Amino acid sequence: xxxxxxxxxxxxxxxxxxxxxxxxEGVIYDIKGNKVAKILRKIxxxxxxxxxxxxxxxxxxxxVKGFENIAMPLSPAYDLDQNICGFSMMYFKNCGxxxxxVYDLQNKNYQNQKVNxxxxxxxxxxxxxxxxxxxxxxxxxxxxxxxxxLWNINTNEVHYIDIDSSKVSGLNNIENEDGYYAEMYKxxxxxxxxxxxxxx
Numbered sequence: 501x502x503x504x505x506x507x508x509x510x511x512x513x514x515x516x517x518x519x520x521x522x523x524x525e526g527v528i529y530d531i532k533g534n535k536v537a538k539i540l541r542k543i544x545x546x547x548x549x550x551x552x553x554x555x556x557x558x559x560x561x562x563x564v565k566g567f568e569n570i571a572m573p574l575s576p577a578y579d580l581d582q583n584i585c586g587f588s589m590m591y592f593k594n595c596g597x598x599x600x601x602v603y604d605l606q607n608k609n610y611q612n613q614k615v616n617x618x619x620x621x622x623x624x625x626x627x628x629x630x631x632x633x634x635x636x637x638x639x640x641x642x643x644x645x646x647x648x649x650l651w652n653i654n655t656n657e658v659h660y661i662d663i664d665s666s667k668v669s670g671l672n673n674i675e676n677e678d679g680y681y682a683e684m685y686k687x688x689x690x691x692x693x694x695x696x697x698x699x700x
Contacts, residue, residue, distance in 0.1 A: 505578045506588050539586040548584045553668045566633045571661040592659045599646035619656050638669035
């Protein structure tokens with residue numbers, strides 16, 4: 501049995517009773533209310549500090565338009581010894597990875613009839629807007645790839661996930677596991693693209 505606490509509530513899951521166990525970093529459990537818990541396979545002091553920093557940013561920025569579409573850590577999860585073992589985050593249902601969008605170059609159309617150029621442009625603008633929000637708040641995505649961008653074909657909403665792999669400024673220049681420093685934001689802030697300012 502897997503047990504953990506989030507916001508003073510105990511969650512219990514039988515072995516195999518997970519939503520997704522395909523990730524290398526952790527296992528995802530459905531804790532209801534449009535939220536899931538990510539319980540990490542391994543955790544160290546740096547990861548613990550990052551989770552706390554991201555949860556703190558979420559609390560301060562929860563009212564900012566756009567953050568509701570980013571799977572920011574919401575609250576730490578604690579094991580039975582009250583050590584941080586993961587976190588809760590939003591659950592974006594009915595979504596698939598953005599690379600499900602396939603354009604047929606030969607026939608010059610999208611394989612899914614619900615997709616068109618206008619929707620793709622809107623999606624890209626929103627992704628750049630969310631990225632701008634993260635950069636403005638000194639959060640740099642550490643694993644930005646198509647598998648970590650979710651897309652809802654019915655609403656055309658897009659979401660960034662795997663935010664806990666980000667680099668977060670303000671962690672006393674502690675080196676992250678992948679060898680980068682959180683303070684790399686200082687350099688990126690001068691070089692990243694001028695992003696659209698559209699608010700959705």
